[in-house]
Amino acid sequence: MLIHSYSKSLFSLLTLALAIMLALLAMSHKTMANSVVVFSETPASYPWVSQKATDIMASRFSKAGYMVTDKTTILTKIGQPSNAHRQTILAASSAIRATIGNGFIIFVDYDEWIEPNSRQLSMRLAAQIYTTSNGFVASWVEPSQVILIPENCNQSCLDGLLLPELEAQADSLASNIIQVLKRPTGSSDGEAKPIQIFKVEMIDLDNEEMLELMDLMEHEFPGFIAITQTESRSPRLRFSYHTTVSAQKLNEWLRVSLMEVGIDPDGDAALQVQSGFISIKRYDSIESRGSTGNTLKFN
Template identity: 30%
Template sequence: SIKNLDLKNTKNLDKLLENSDILSDIIDAELFITLKLNYQRINKLSSSVYISSEIYNTQTKNYISTWSTPRKIIRYPKDCDDICENLMLSEKVILLSDQLGNSILRILDAKLKEQKNYSNISKVYNFKFYDFKDKDIIYLTDIMVNEFPGFIKITNEQSFGKQNSWSYYSSTDLLKLKKWLMISLSDIDLNIDKDYELSVSDNNIFVKKFPSFNSIGSKGNTKKFN
């Protein structure tokens, strides 16, 4: 449990962050911000102090940013006792905390704007290809990744029997993707309505290749079907 963890120990704190089950008992938020006061006594009349911080994403389970305040040197008067030193240290820590808080807000604001910009330009399309040869799938994914404008990333590549599928992230609109896909297929001698059918629904693109026959078979008695 959390009570059994000594949070004063940095290693135990790292262990806490790596343990998603324990972490979920603490907070429901996506981000977890850790703060550490770094204090060092230099000599009888001076010491140094600064605050470091790390921002941890509980969903991806990794650190997304680190930050620290500048190191401050505290110089004590010769007649400064323990109460005096603690008061001077507290005042300095309060100022550093305010400075660090403003820095963290700027970092999070920048991260949020970056995420919003990504969401605005990125669209996800679900591709499904049926009855295509492996070499054709390799060719198509290579073209879509390396030559289609607006490509961002490709994920969830799956192959089940005769069906291949993946999620395709792009800033390009659906009509252009459909056009480029038809051009790419024509480059390998596959023409729409002759060699395959293509259907589009919302952001889902389904391409089914028609079966090819090496023989037209027996014509038989065609008159009986008139």
């Protein structure tokens, strides 16, 4: 009786141990499938910018459930220097995959410029996303932010002004990338509906009108997949719009949306929707179509 009880207990312990091992294996597999490594392509003249941006993005990825692997560790394991360029890193993607499993390789780029004869510094972050197995996924450009530079502002002063904007952009960039990664990749949305990508350009609309239109396209248009490659330089806004609906449907919905934000698509702006391309351009006073006039008398 004692032997039977002991055997039963041993069997239960072995069963429990096996269950734990399988659970850990499943967790390990899931983690490996969600691995992320972030590389900076920021010029060497901005070392603290590179570190701050990648640190913030790594933290955001980690909070979203991704396993973030240190880039220096990866480069050391694949035998590459710390300043390895993108093409060199991508050429070693199979080695990176052997190290972190199926995951994503993200390159982050920082750019800044000062308009001539002004005290305005513009800055933005952008990213290129690749998988460790299938190559390019998407790119994303954050809208540029303008920083007003006061007189007699030295480098320390400028860094202090730049830091909060950089932190906000890095957090926003990581959040947008996470949304892109959650979307299905490839030529369909998982339900055999083909995904189309439209290059969208809005010209001479004010910021509020652009934001309202983008909000409608993202939150109310059926078939929406993602908005990527956002680039804003007044008076233009450009982005890529991923959707499963046709150009004909988008044309209909955009006409309704323009009227909803107070723009007459027949009189105030030119709307063009073609395969892979959307343009919305507000007429200025020179381009005004003028009144209909008396076509019976003057024709």
